[in-house]
Amino acid sequence: MTLRSVALGSGSYLPGKVVTNDDLTKLVDTSDEWIVERTGIRTRHIADEGVLTSDLAMEAGKRALANAGITASDVDMVIVATTTPDETFPSVATKVQAGLGMTRGAAFDIQAVCSGFVYGVSVADSLIRCGQANTVLLIGAETMSRVLDWKDRTTCVLFGDGAGAIVLRGETGKGDNSDRGVLDVKLYSDGRLHDLLYTDGGVSSTRTAGLLHMEGREVFKHAIVKISSAMEASMSSAGISPGDVDWFVPHQANQRILDGTAKKLGIDPAKVISTIARHGNTSAASVPLALDAAVSDGRINKGDLLLLEAMGGGFTWGAALLRW
Numbered sequence: 001m002t003l004r005s006v007a008l009g010s011g012s013y014l015p016g017k018v019v020t021n022d023d024l025t026k027l028v029d030t031s032d033e034w035i036v037e038r039t040g041i042r043t044r045h046i047a048d049e050g051v052l053t054s055d056l057a058m059e060a061g062k063r064a065l066a067n068a069g070i071t072a073s074d075v076d077m078v079i080v081a082t083t084t085p086d087e088t089f090p091s092v093a094t095k096v097q098a099g100l101g102m103t104r105g106a107a108f109d110i111q112a113v114c115s116g117f118v119y120g121v122s123v124a125d126s127l128i129r130c131g132q133a134n135t136v137l138l139i140g141a142e143t144m145s146r147v148l149d150w151k152d153r154t155t156c157v158l159f160g161d162g163a164g165a166i167v168l169r170g171e172t173g174k175g176d177n178s179d180r181g182v183l184d185v186k187l188y189s190d191g192r193l194h195d196l197l198y199t200d201g202g203v204s205s206t207r208t209a210g211l212l213h214m215e216g217r218e219v220f221k222h223a224i225v226k227i228s229s230a231m232e233a234s235m236s237s238a239g240i241s242p243g244d245v246d247w248f249v250p251h252q253a254n255q256r257i258l259d260g261t262a263k264k265l266g267i268d269p270a271k272v273i274s275t276i277a278r279h280g281n282t283s284a285a286s287v288p289l290a291l292d293a294a295v296s297d298g299r300i301n302k303g304d305l306l307l308l309e310a311m312g313g314g315f316t317w318g319a320a321l322l323r324w
């Protein structure tokens, strides 16, 4: 008998304002054609002034709880993966905890930039398996629009705002790959690659959040190699081959990265969940947003084997195998 962290449900939330590529041509020297051809992005959602990461996280969290068929009082732990918190402290997660009316349990944030949700799966799974929590609300939420330089065409066209969430609960499994729940997670980082993707500010350095800078071409070169090797490592640990996976739920940074990774691993492109055209890159929110989109439209069903992956600033990257 093995304790597994089983997904009870998912939810997501996107702010109402949709910004098209044509809208961005009014801000920077770009074109719909360039953005679509180089990234696959057509639109992204941007939070209105005054709408905070915690607001997006709360809505996604509420929807995940409703879809899981539980209430906030059933939750032992709230974890929010975000790189764009409302405040330096306290965490977004404690704001969500209060907003949900929770009066017990614990809440904290995880900072692993675009890989935050995959890191969160590992942390939540570990806390469940060691008995610290039984029911965890894991949220990825971002207002990336607040750290963008809207004069920099090389970055401002790529990102969007949003939130996605899942509920994980400890349940007994048989201990083999047929179990529902988290089957394996692999996490990595390499701090030497800081300068390829970072913000030029922070509490301890500039006392500001700073703005995002990225050497896009260099990041791209690392992405397919690192993502593929994380996915391969996770499948190898769990004794699973790409053909066994029902759905690949990747971080949504660039359609060309999704296509390149699928090609490298021999994955059927029809099994790759892509929301990049509508959402852009929502950092830690992108994997749960894609996951919830495919659960909501009926593609992902109970018992399906999912392979999640992400890579982002740090660099951080990782992959997770989850039987839904």
Ligand code: UT7
Pocket (backbone or CB within 6 Å): 029, 030, 031, 034, 035, 038, 039, 114, 153, 154, 155, 157, 215, 216, 217, 218, 219, 220, 223, 253, 254, 257, 281, 283, 311, 312, 313
């Ligand atoms: O989530 C974290 C992980 N992030 C990623 O994985 C992102 C990885 N990188 C990428 O997705 C791609 O590198 C980008 C989409 C960022 C850029 O695509 P690219 O094909 O690598 O373009 P590039 O940076 O090599 O730029 C090609 C040209 C340049 O002009 P020159 O130097 O060839 O004259 C850029 O100045 O495209 C130009 N350019 C643009 N043109 C129109 C860059 N941004 C734009 C733009 N509109 N928005």
